Amino acid sequence: MKILAIRDGVYGVKSAISNAVIDFSQMTVSVVAVVTDVVREGKPVVGFAFNTNGRYAAQGLLRERFIKRIMGADPKEYRDPARDNLDPFALHRIAMRNEKPGGHGERSVAVALLDIAIWDAVAKIEGKPLCRLLAERFNGGKWDERVWVYAAGGYYYPGKGPEALRAELRSYLDRGYETCKIKIGGAPLAEDMARIEAALVEVGEGPRLAVDANARFDETEAMAYGRAMAPFNLAFFEEPVDPLDYALHAKLAEVYAPPLATGENLFSMPDARNLVRHGGFRPDRDWLQFDCTLSYGVTEYLRILDMLHPLGWSGRRVVPHGGHLLSLHLAAGLQLGGCEAYPDVFKPFSGFADNIPVQNGHVGLPENPGTGYETQSEVWPIMQEVAAG
Amino acid sequence: MKILAIRDGVYGVKSAISNAVIDFSQMTVSVVAVVTDVVREGKPVVGFAFNTNGRYAAQGLLRERFIKRIMGADPKEYRDPARDNLDPFALHRIAMRNEKPGGHGERSVAVALLDIAIWDAVAKIEGKPLCRLLAERFNGGKWDERVWVYAAGGYYYPGKGPEALRAELRSYLDRGYETCKIKIGGAPLAEDMARIEAALVEVGEGPRLAVDANARFDETEAMAYGRAMAPFNLAFFEEPVDPLDYALHAKLAEVYAPPLATGENLFSMPDARNLVRHGGFRPDRDWLQFDCTLSYGVTEYLRILDMLHPLGWSGRRVVPHGGHLLSLHLAAGLQLGGCEAYPDVFKPFSGFADNIPVQNGHVGLPENPGTGYETQSEVWPIMQEVAAG
Numbered sequence: 001m002k003i004l005a006i007r008d009g010v011y012g013v014k015s016a017i018s019n020a021v022i023d024f025s026q027m028t029v030s031v032v033a034v035v036t037d038v039v040r041e042g043k044p045v046v047g048f049a050f051n052t053n054g055r056y057a058a059q060g061l062l063r064e065r066f067i068k069r070i071m072g073a074d075p076k077e078y079r080d081p082a083r084d085n086l087d088p089f090a091l092h093r094i095a096m097r098n099e100k101p102g103g104h105g106e107r108s109v110a111v112a113l114l115d116i117a118i119w120d121a122v123a124k125i126e127g128k129p130l131c132r133l134l135a136e137r138f139n140g141g142k143w144d145e146r147v148w149v150y151a152a153g154g155y156y157y158p159g160k161g162p163e164a165l166r167a168e169l170r171s172y173l174d175r176g177y178e179t180c181k182i183k184i185g186g187a188p189l190a191e192d193m194a195r196i197e198a199a200l201v202e203v204g205e206g207p208r209l210a211v212d213a214n215a216r217f218d219e220t221e222a223m224a225y226g227r228a229m230a231p232f233n234l235a236f237f238e239e240p241v242d243p244l245d246y247a248l249h250a251k252l253a254e255v256y257a258p259p260l261a262t263g264e265n266l267f268s269m270p271d272a273r274n275l276v277r278h279g280g281f282r283p284d285r286d287w288l289q290f291d292c293t294l295s296y297g298v299t300e301y302l303r304i305l306d307m308l309h310p311l312g313w314s315g316r317r318v319v320p321h322g323g324h325l326l327s328l329h330l331a332a333g334l335q336l337g338g339c340e341a342y343p344d345v346f347k348p349f350s351g352f353a354d355n356i357p358v359q360n361g362h363v364g365l366p367e368n369p370g371t372g373y374e375t376q377s378e379v380w381p382i383m384q385e386v387a388a389g
Numbered sequence: 390m391k392i393l394a395i396r397d398g399v400y401g402v403k404s405a406i407s408n409a410v411i412d413f414s415q416m417t418v419s420v421v422a423v424v425t426d427v428v429r430e431g432k433p434v435v436g437f438a439f440n441t442n443g444r445y446a447a448q449g450l451l452r453e454r455f456i457k458r459i460m461g462a463d464p465k466e467y468r469d470p471a472r473d474n475l476d477p478f479a480l481h482r483i484a485m486r487n488e489k490p491g492g493h494g495e496r497s498v499a500v501a502l503l504d505i506a507i508w509d510a511v512a513k514i515e516g517k518p519l520c521r522l523l524a525e526r527f528n529g530g531k532w533d534e535r536v537w538v539y540a541a542g543g544y545y546y547p548g549k550g551p552e553a554l555r556a557e558l559r560s561y562l563d564r565g566y567e568t569c570k571i572k573i574g575g576a577p578l579a580e581d582m583a584r585i586e587a588a589l590v591e592v593g594e595g596p597r598l599a600v601d602a603n604a605r606f607d608e609t610e611a612m613a614y615g616r617a618m619a620p621f622n623l624a625f626f627e628e629p630v631d632p633l634d635y636a637l638h639a640k641l642a643e644v645y646a647p648p649l650a651t652g653e654n655l656f657s658m659p660d661a662r663n664l665v666r667h668g669g670f671r672p673d674r675d676w677l678q679f680d681c682t683l684s685y686g687v688t689e690y691l692r693i694l695d696m697l698h699p700l701g702w703s704g705r706r707v708v709p710h711g712g713h714l715l716s717l718h719l720a721a722g723l724q725l726g727g728c729e730a731y732p733d734v735f736k737p738f739s740g741f742a743d744n745i746p747v748q749n750g751h752v753g754l755p756e757n758p759g760t761g762y763e764t765q766s767e768v769w770p771i772m773q774e775v776a777a778g
Binding site: 105106246271278 | 412415416417443444445446448449450452453454487489490491492493494495496497603604631632633634635636654655656657659660662663666667683
């Protein structure tokens with residue numbers, strides 16, 4: 001049992017949108033294929049991964065360091081003899097050889113891509129959907145058949161007014177979503193409040209609407225938005241301030257009573273732990289949104305969950321950033337709180353199985369072994385292209 | 390006034406050594422040359438930078454994102470009209486366009502390389518040593534002519550016993566150093582204590598010897614080493630534990646009275662601020678060792694110093710990681726506490742001016758405009774090679 005090749009490609013996303021901080025038209029995503037010598041149903045098992053849009057493709061790092069380490073390892077080092085499978089923990093250690101602690105960014109994407117593709121291959125070798133494999137190994141065999149998802153959208157487009165925003169949200173509701181998220185911070189407060197009020201007309205009540213500031217606010221702005229939004233009791237106020245300013249999160253949590261959310265720009269267990277230790281987040285209401293594809297993969301996500309439980313946090317407070325099948329498998333198999341969804345953005349690197357609709361704000365998972373990307377007609381041909389090299 | 394080209398090369402270091410965590414023989418360093426259209430003494434001004442050994446070269450990131458952004462900018466965006474020079478702050482903003490907050494690693498090296506090479510060019514255009522330029526712009530015109538340096542060595546080599554360690558330290562003392570640092574954590578505690586005692590025979594007293602655990606200890610080990618070492622009152626106990634485990638630093642600082650030190654694996658102002666806010670470090674004795682070449686460059690170093698002062702920390706408690714001329718210029722021009730030195734390791738990417746000896750534990754700086762790498766016969770030909778493309 002060995003890894004025969006690791007291939008990667010760099011792709012753009014079909015988005016001409018921007019949030020408060022970045023322009024997505026310049027962004028890139030890595031697609032990784034880990035080709036094994038294991039054969040299932042007459043074909044070699046290939047594990048796949050891509051990273052969530054928002055940071056960048058990791059081609060340089062993949063090729064300079066991480067692919068070489070895995071391809072240079074003796075296959076005996078990463079075989080799981082008890083299960084006759086690959087050992088994803090051993091492969092993670094191999095990838096991280098000669099890496100210093102701290103400084104978790106960029107390499108955390110490269111390692112995540114490899115780790116996630118390896119977990120996809122492991123589930124395929126075992127002949128199970130990834131969520132079931134995770135449930136059996138790490139969650140006492142329990143998993144959720146359907147996962148709560150919310151529609152992340154509400155981006156700023158040139159010339160997009162409250163009517164267009166309402167039409168967008170109505171379209172999400174028509175497609176089965178019940179909770180929607182819109183961007184704030186890209187317009188003056190008064191204009192953003194008008195957008196929130198317009199959005200509430202569609203979604204009906206505060207707890208069905210979340211807002212995302214993409215970490216752009218300083219203390220004064222965060223407090224002003226908090227004061228203005230508190231009466232609406234929104235689903236959550238996401239990334240109010242710099243993701244590493246734990247003390248300011250704690251200050252905001254003291255005065256803003258409705259739920260807060262953050263985590264998509266914290267890329268390791270030690271960073272996640274600092275948020276929980278120092279960020280003043282409230283385990284009874286706030287949301288943790290770590291993104292597996294940006295933070296060293298499934299292996300590190302398990303470490304994050306292991307860290308959370310003794311600190312009084314339920315996995316149900318974790319809702320992964322990144323609206324794609326990998327996040328959905330994590331949410332289902334580890335019984336997290338739900339999963340982000342991108343109904344209209346970041347195609348083809350977003351969405352769930354083509355033929356499984358969202359209903360009552362929840363969505364099911366494909367039964368295919370592994371992550372099931374072959375159920376997504378837009379992304380699967382790209383993965384086949386990368387695997388072919 | 391414009392940047393004509395940015396070139397980079399990847400080089401190894403002459404080290405077959407290891408510390409508690411990594412094997413340096415696999416490491417790489419980036420060298421960057423920023424070629425301008427400004428002419429001084431008949432030649433185009435070229436700014437240079439390399440990163441401290443210990444993380445890795447940043448070629449992929451430099452070429453994928455950061456060089457492109459600067460070369461794609463309108464030169465009007467980065468001209469400093471008041472001084473008829475490049476504006477390094479504007480160039481830093483350009484490099485960081487479309488980058489999300491948080492996740493400070495790897496890209497922090499790529500941006501640092503560009504930023505440092507730009508500051509080198511700015512000082513050359515102004516015809517001043519970098520330390521004087523920094524002093525005039527940011528330190529009320531005051532700088533230190535000589536900087537305290539300590540000799541970082543004491544690595545583990547196969548078969549190296551206490552006698553060889555003593556000979557190594559004696560050689561540093563013979564070369565004018567008064568304080569030395571050795572590695573710990575790569576051997577059992579009893580063996581490390583024997584190494585410390587052997588080292589103390591040479592350096593004479595505890596405050597002349599520092600130890601570096603390279604973040605390898607868990608809580609039990611850190612406490613055990615702390616208890617064993619406390620009676621020696623060593624100069625500092627560096628990187629006892631994971632650089633992001635601020636709570637554990639605080640716990641150690643409560644029981645270990647002599648100085649602690651850390652910071653080389655914290656790569657941004659927000660990360661540095663978290664150490665100061667949550668790490669329990671003591672402004673009257675502990676040391677902050679942020680590495681400019683790994684953490685977004687001079688521009689971010691200035692932000693870190695600006696953050697420290699209102700929190701009660703003097704710049705004299707900052708001793709940059711990285712034993713090379715760039716750290717020395719920061720220490721002199723911003724009147725920091727001193728600077729690391731690598732008398733015998735990481736050549737050619739270490740050391741100060743060839744013809745300026747260390748005396749009484751202090752070293753002076755070259756008078757050349759910029760950083761003065763032309764005073765280093767080993768690194769200068771490499772820089773010329775990179776600049777030639």
